[in-house]
Structure formats: structure tokens, C-alpha cells
Amino acid sequence: MMNPFLQEFMDSVGPQASREMSKSLGINKRTAQQIIPQLVPLILGGLKRQKDERGGAPRVNHILNKYGSPDALDNIHDLFQTRARETQPDPRLGGLVGESGIQASEMLSEKFGLDSNTVMKIIPMIAPLVLGFLTRKRDQQGLGSQGIASLLDQDGDGSVLDDVAGFLMQNLSGSSSQRRGNVLGNLLGGLLSRR
Secondary structure, three states: OHHHHHHHHHHOOOHHHHHHHHHHHHOOOOHHHHHHHHHHHHHHHHHHHHHHOOOHHHHHHHHHHHHOOOOOOOOOHHHHHHHHHOOOOOHHHHOOHHHHHHHHHHHHHHHOOOOOOHHHHHHHHHHHHHHHHHHHHHHHOOOOHHHHHHHHOOOOOOOOHHHHHHHHHOOOOOOOOHHHHHHHHHHHHHHHOOO
């Protein structure tokens, strides 16, 4: 079963994001559809680490206020075209996901047979959409910073990893899916491990 936030995001944003990613990067639309939901948890994980280590719910609120413009959701075409032209993309998102962004890009490049530089542009494409979607939910549904923080841990056990791990494993196919699943699990686990 898909994580509720991920399901809502994919239903609302996924179709257009997949189309625009396919056009702007010249990749197969089905590939784009498969990549997007595998990166959303990485960005949520980065937010959760910020919450846990750097100031709780107010920290998440600060990040959303600074980087989470809902306007990005209404302008996906221009956003993706701009990101596609970048010669030095930042899959670390300025430290939000750190080295996990590099590792995720390398893993997805291998899994889908894509040029690594192309894949490194995808995380900076998806991040503004995820942050904008969270900001819109916060503002339209009156969730507040605590409500948004709780979305990062849907089942309330303090870990976002198990909230998304089942979906990630389900979408990894091929003879080496077990190994790839472990890579993703380790990636998220490393991102979310507390110091």
C-alpha cells in the first residue's frame, strides 16, 4: 500500500510532472513515472532529519517558507525546462538530502540505464514540487507546522523509512531487485539515522 502522502502527491502532481520530465530530459514517460515516487521519500526524509536534528517543527516550517512555493505546482513546465538546462545540478539540495542525493542519482542511473548527469537533474526538479505541495497543504488545510511535521511520519513511530519502504520495494524490479531494495533501504536509513 502506498504511503498516503505519496499517493496524494502522485495523483495530483505525478501525471504532469511525468510528462514534463519526459519532454525536458528526453526520457521515456513510463521511466519518469517510476522515478518520481522513488525520490519523494528521499526529500521527505531530508525534511524529517532537519526536524529531528535542527529545531523540530519550526525548522520544517522555515524550510517550507523559504523554498516551498506552491507556485511551482502551477508552473511545472518552466521549472523543469530551467532545471534541464543546468550544467551543474545539485542533487544534494544544498545539504537537505546530502550525499544521499548523489547515491540515489547513481542508483537510479544504473537501474534505468540513464546518463548520470541527466538523473542528477531530477532531484532538483522534484524537490520544489514536494515542498510546494507540503506548503499548499499547510496553508489550505490549516495544518500548521506540527501537522506538516506529522506527515513526515505517517504512522507515528518516529520513522519515515517504514512508511515508504514497502512501496519502494514493490517498484524495484529485475533480477537484482533484492540488492537494489537494500540499497534504497540503506540510503534512507543512513539519511534518517540520528547522530
